Amino acid sequence: MGGSARRRSTRDWVVDISLFTLSTLFGLVLVVDRLAGYRMPDPAWLFPLDVVTWVAASAGLWWRRRWPVQYAAVLVLLGTFSELSALALLIALFTVAIHRPPATTMVVYALCVPSSIMNVVLRPEPDIAWQVVLAFGIVVQGAAVGWGLFIHHRRELIESLRDRAARAETEAHLRAEQVQHEVREAIAREIHDVLGHRLSLLSVHAGALEYRPDAPAADVARAAKVIRENSHQALQDLREVIGVLRAPVGELPQPTFADLAQLVAESAGANMRVSLRSAVEGDVPDTAGRTVYRIVQESLTNARKHAAGSEVDVRVSGSSGDGITVEVVNSRPFVGSSPNAEGRGLLGLAERVALAHGTLEHGVTGAGGWRISAWLPWPL
Structure with a gap:
């Protein structure tokens, strides 16, 4: 003692x-x-x-x-x-x-x-x-x-x-670090989803100009216009994403389900064979609609990057109380990347779907293509 x-x-x-x-x-x-x-x-x-x-x-x-x-x-x-x-x-x-x-x-x-x-x-x-x-x-x-x-x-x-x-100070410090990490992850997802889509469009048209230097002047002018428009839009999207660091939550422009048709049209304008079939009854909630938009956006980006020339079929259906289902299928297998290797895009989609309390599935189809499907809740 x-x-x-x-x-x-x-x-x-x-x-x-x-x-x-x-x-x-x-x-x-x-x-x-x-x-x-x-x-x-x-x-x-x-x-x-x-x-x-x-x-x-x-x-x-x-x-x-x-x-x-x-x-x-x-x-x-x-x-x-x-x-x-x-x-x-x-x-x-x-x-x-x-x-x-x-x-x-x-x-x-x-x-x-x-x-x-x-x-x-x-x-x-x-x-x-x-x-x-x-x-x-x-x-x-x-x-x-x-x-x-x-x-x-x-x-x-x-x-x-x-x-x-x-202990309270330590816990507060850890919570602050966790919040910072979540904010960084959210910004990274936005940059990946938004810029990945735009830059893939630029890559398609720039590649066409590179491999077809003898293309008609009208085609060259049309491709150059698409490159210019998408470059400008990519800068606008980047400014919106960076605005996360400055603007209060809820004031940033976010895509909605109504923007899905325009997204598909942009891909079709880049000589991508893509079709959209929508059987949705009612107004889709903002969270579910934004998640559906990001799923389709990421799927189209992956199809352009890893399965060029494939046919992409986008199907969306649902109603209030039953939930909303989105399915994107491309007809060709992935080239240069294993479809089973989850990159940051698929991980980001999984996080988005989980935050919306939905489910996400993806994998190789029987014909050798690639399929990604998700279900999201749609409350009454």
């Missing part, structure tokens, strides 16, 4: 010097009284023994923090006959109550009762009833213990509040 040695702070030095001085003065006052003939103990040999005990007890105050229980136990034992070390005993009890668990403190305090009884028997007061002396000693010792326990619990409370504040 011994404590570890530590360097005294300035406050510790002030407290230790003050307590040592008080114990010394308390003992000196009693010694002067005894030498003056007031209540000299009987037998007389108890007085010099008491003086030696007082000197040792006062000196021990300098090490009471390191061995508080041992120091207090020794003083409790010596308290059976010593009056001069009474103040040192109170300080020892106070120290144990502060630095040790309450159970240990109560054990030490309980030992004070038989010690006080022995003291009353060996050092009776001629003018005061022994019951009063005993009760006074136990009450004073209990007051020292109670004060120490109050400080002990107050320190524990302060420490727990500090720990709680530190």
